[in-house]
Amino acid sequence: MLNFLKNRSASGWLMVSPLALVLVFFLVLPIIMIVVVSFWRATEFSIIPAFEFDNYEFLFSSPVTYSVFLNTFKYALITWVFTLGIGFTVAYFLAFHVRTQTWQIALFLLCTIPFWTSNIIRMISWIPFLGRNGIANSALISWGVVDEPLEWLLFSDFAVILALVHLYTLFMVVPIFNTMMRIDKSLIEAARDAGANGAQILWNVIIPLTKPGIMIGTIFVVTLVMGDFITVRFMSGSQSANVGRLISNDIALLQYPSAAATAVVLLLTVLIVIGILLRFVNIRKEL
Amino acid sequence: MTSSPDDLELVSVTKRYGDTIAVDAVDHRFRVGAYTCLLGPSGCGKSSTLRMIAGHETVTDGAVILAGRDISQLPPAKRGTAMMFQNYALFPHLSVRDNVAFSLKMKGVEAKERFAKAAEMLELVDLTALSDRLPDQLSGGQQQRVALARALITRPQVLLLDEPLSALDPFLRIRMRAELRKLQQELGISFVHVTHGQDEALALADEIVVMNNAVIEQAGPAREVFNAPKTEFVARFMGGHNVVALPEGRFAIRADAIALTKPETGVMDAAITGVEFQGMHVAITSRITGDQEVTSLIADHLFYENPRNLGERIGLTWDAEKLHKLTA
Numbered sequence: 001m002l003n004f005l006k007n008r009s010a011s012g013w014l015m016v017s018p019l020a021l022v023l024v025f026f027l028v029l030p031i032i033m034i035v036v037v038s039f040w041r042a043t044e045f046s047i048i049p050a051f052e053f054d055n056y057e058f059l060f061s062s063p064v065t066y067s068v069f070l071n072t073f074k075y076a077l078i079t080w081v082f083t084l085g086i087g088f089t090v091a092y093f094l095a096f097h098v099r100t101q102t103w104q105i106a107l108f109l110l111c112t113i114p115f116w117t118s119n120i121i122r123m124i125s126w127i128p129f130l131g132r133n134g135i136a137n138s139a140l141i142s143w144g145v146v147d148e149p150l151e152w153l154l155f156s157d158f159a160v161i162l163a164l165v166h167l168y169t170l171f172m173v174v175p176i177f178n179t180m181m182r183i184d185k186s187l188i189e190a191a192r193d194a195g196a197n198g199a200q201i202l203w204n205v206i207i208p209l210t211k212p213g214i215m216i217g218t219i220f221v222v223t224l225v226m227g228d229f230i231t232v233r234f235m236s237g238s239q240s241a242n243v244g245r246l247i248s249n250d251i252a253l254l255q256y257p258s259a260a261a262t263a264v265v266l267l268l269t270v271l272i273v274i275g276i277l278l279r280f281v282n283i284r285k286e287l
Numbered sequence: 288m289t290s291s292p293d294d295l296e297l298v299s300v301t302k303r304y305g306d307t308i309a310v311d312a313v314d315h316r317f318r319v320g321a322y323t324c325l326l327g328p329s330g331c332g333k334s335s336t337l338r339m340i341a342g343h344e345t346v347t348d349g350a351v352i353l354a355g356r357d358i359s360q361l362p363p364a365k366r367g368t369a370m371m372f373q374n375y376a377l378f379p380h381l382s383v384r385d386n387v388a389f390s391l392k393m394k395g396v397e398a399k400e401r402f403a404k405a406a407e408m409l410e411l412v413d414l415t416a417l418s419d420r421l422p423d424q425l426s427g428g429q430q431q432r433v434a435l436a437r438a439l440i441t442r443p444q445v446l447l448l449d450e451p452l453s454a455l456d457p458f459l460r461i462r463m464r465a466e467l468r469k470l471q472q473e474l475g476i477s478f479v480h481v482t483h484g485q486d487e488a489l490a491l492a493d494e495i496v497v498m499n500n501a502v503i504e505q506a507g508p509a510r511e512v513f514n515a516p517k518t519e520f521v522a523r524f525m526g527g528h529n530v531v532a533l534p535e536g537r538f539a540i541r542a543d544a545i546a547l548t549k550p551e552t553g554v555m556d557a558a559i560t561g562v563e564f565q566g567m568h569v570a571i572t573s574r575i576t577g578d579q580e581v582t583s584l585i586a587d588h589l590f591y592e593n594p595r596n597l598g599e600r601i602g603l604t605w606d607a608e609k610l611h612k613l614t615a
Contacts, residue, residue: 189343190376194390194441195364204392208380 031267038260047256055261065246065262069269072242075157075232076225079164083221084214086165087172091213092206094173095180096188111173114166123163123234130154130162155237163235168224172217179213180206215281219274226270293319293354295340295445295477300359301348302335309335311501312349317445317479317494322471324488324509325481327498328524334449336498337481341370341447353444364390369443373450375434377422383409384418387436408436411470428459435470446471448480452487464491485525489513497521514541518615529581530613537613544609545583547571547595553602557581559595573601 041050059065090111098104114122129135130153137149152158183206191201229244243266250259295317302310310332317323325333338344340351342363351359358366377386384405385392391401409415412432422430431451438446451467452460468491471478482488488495489509496506497520505517516522519530522539529540550556560580561572569590571583581603595601 184374184376186372186374186376187378189363190370190372190378190437191389191393193341193343193363193370194393194437195362196389196393200393204389205378 034260034263037257038264040257040260042255042257047254055258056265058258059261059265068241068243068246071240072226072244075160075164075228075242076222078161079168079225080218080221082161082165083169083172084218086169087176087217088210088214090169090173091177091180091210092202094177095183096206108177111170115170119167120230120234122167123231126159126163126166126235127154130159155235155239157236157240159235160232160240163231164225164228167231168221171220171224172214175216175220176210176213179210183209211281215277218277222273222277223270226266226273290316291319293444295319295354295479296352297336297340297349298352299349300336300339300346300351302332302339302344303347308501310339313498313501313503315496315503315506317477319444319477320475321493322468322478322480322491323494323496324492325479325496325498326483326485326488326524327504328483331498332501333481333483333498337370337447337449337479340366340445340479341368342366343370364393364441367444368447369438369441369445370447370449371431371434371438371451374454375422375430377430377433377437379422381421382418383414383420383422383425383433386422386433387440389437390441404440405436408440411439412436427455428463431455431463432466435467439474443476445477445479448478450481450483452482452484460487467491489525497524499524515611517611517613519613520615522611522613529583531575531579531581532577533610535612538610539613540605540610542570542582543568543584545581545603545605547583547585548602548604550600550602553604555603557601557603559597559599559601562595562597571595573603575603 038055039051039053041048041052041054094104094107098107127134131137132149132151132154134154136153137146140146141149187205187209188201191205196204226242227244229242229248232240232242232245233248243262247259247262247266250256250262297313297315297317299312299314300310301308301312313332313336325336327333335344339346339359342358342361346359349359350357353367358368363370378389381389384402387408388396388401388405391404396404406415406418409418412435414429414432414436417425417429422433425433431454434451448467452463455463464487467478467480480488480491492509494507495509495512497504497512499520505512505521512521513525513527516525516528516539519537519539522528522530527542529542529545531538531540547553555575557573557575559571559573561570563570563572564587565584566587568584568586571585571590572580573583575581583603
């Protein structure tokens with residue numbers, strides 16, 4: 001026993017085993033379970049263990065699947081554009097324009113305040129703001145900008161994307177800020193010494209050096225948005241769908257095999273997207 | 288010292304950070320084509336002075352004049368200076384060639400032309416073979432040469448170097464300083480080099496400017512500053528000197544200008560408190576009146592012809608002209 005403990009590789013295995021066990025039981029096994037169930041057969045009233053491709057066949061033959069996946073990509077892309085724009089700007093301001101570390105920390109914590117409440121509350125709080133007789137509409141009418149309440153403010157794609165951007169921008173700010181803080185300030189001076197103006201420094205020095213952070217933020221936002229279902233349901237007033245909603249509807253109807261098949265396809269899609277993203281930027285040195 | 292209209296001149300240059308004064312009304316004229324070292328301990332204001340010349344620090348008061356024009360308010364790239372940074376500040380995502388060509392790219396020079404110019408510069412620092420590498424793949428000495436090429440491609444009138452050798456190991460430091468000196472002589476432009484190492488300054492500089500507590504303590508040719516320190520600080524900082532208080536005042540005298548004789552035949556008597564063999568010579572520490580320690584360096588063959596022991600009474604002797612009166 002003592003010999004066993006002294007063995008370096010054995011103690012190494014012992015040390016990784018708690019995390020490995022947690023991952024095996026709570027990540028790997030459930031995924032295997034989902035994959036297995038996705039091949040089962042389901043009728044209106046029963047689920048029968050089997051190995052057949054009916055669920056996948058139905059999924060790929062239905063036009064709904066394609067339009068829902070397309071919609072999911074649309075949400076992901078538009079949300080990504082806005083979170084990146086806002087996230088980069090905020091991180092840039094914090095990293096390069098706020099001089100003292102105290103203020104950097106204070107303002108950074110300010111960014112996290114929305115996270116002190118749950119997702120659902122943050123989402124629902126938009127409803128009285130955006131509704132037909134909500135604050136936004138009454139303000140616009142009283143300023144004379146519009147004559148009638150705007151219908152598309154709530155229960156629309158606009159509302160969905162607004163809520164998604166609100167929920168996930170911080171996931172973009174944090175990794176970008178982290179990468180920016182590691183940029184040696186003397187590089188900026190060196191660029192200025194070489195005659196670069198502000199925009200040139202941003203384009204030629206800061207953005208290339210921030211790419212790994214942008215990529216990590218992108219992975220966060222894309223996976224979160226593609227897996228989201230509750231935001232889409234609440235903010236679209238059940239009028240739009242994404243893949244997450246497809247799965248949750250199947251589950252509500254106890255169609256587990258079909259839900260599992262959709263989940264497997266979604267998982268593969270997200271993994272392919274991440275795989276493509278990682279081809280562009282090497283994030284290894286950030287980890 | 289002859290002055291030329293193309294000199295770099297500091298006129299009462301001051302830098303204040305809140306209540307602290309980093310550089311206090313410094314006046315100096317850097318001769319054109321000279322290698323000048325700004326020498327001093329950390330926090331003496333030498334780096335702030337350099338950064339004000341470069342334009343990376345604003346001048347609180349006073350003016351920086353280069354070739355007759357006041358450059359103190361101009362952006363760094365418009366001053367006719369270029370800076371080489373302490374840890375080189377090479378762009379890690381750009382190849383050696385792109386690093387060197389960076390300033391030309393910023394000016395909008397065509398790729399073909401700027402790469403040709405960069406190749407010229409890399410040839411000058413002997414790095415042509417490595418132009419496609421990233422900075423991470425280079426040794427410290429090679430990185431330094433890239434930084435040098437990047438600074439020189441802007442054709443500056445004055446090259447500013449901020450502790451350029453401090454990131455290198457001692458062996459490489461001595462080799463690179465010889466290269467710096469050679470390059471400066473080939474190019475014939477002014478170099479202003481900040482360092483805290485007096486040996487580095489002595490080895491490189493035509494002129495040494497010793498700074499302490501935000502002011503210039505002494506400036507002059509390297510040999511003059513070393514041999515004839517004006518203040519106690521300079522004498523101690525340059526090393527190799529004794530500072531002694533005699534009835535006529537305080538003086539600095541080089542350790543190797545003090546010889547040993549029999550008691551009561553020298554200028555004054557002393558008791559040996561330490562004997563240290565240093566290779567080429569032997570350092571003998573002895574105590575004179577007023578509890579002052581004096582170190583004398585004796586060539587080793589002279590010492591071993593007539594060895595001395597701890598506690599022995601001896602006489603110390605020197606030429607009166609080797610004493611330099613200190614003003615502070």
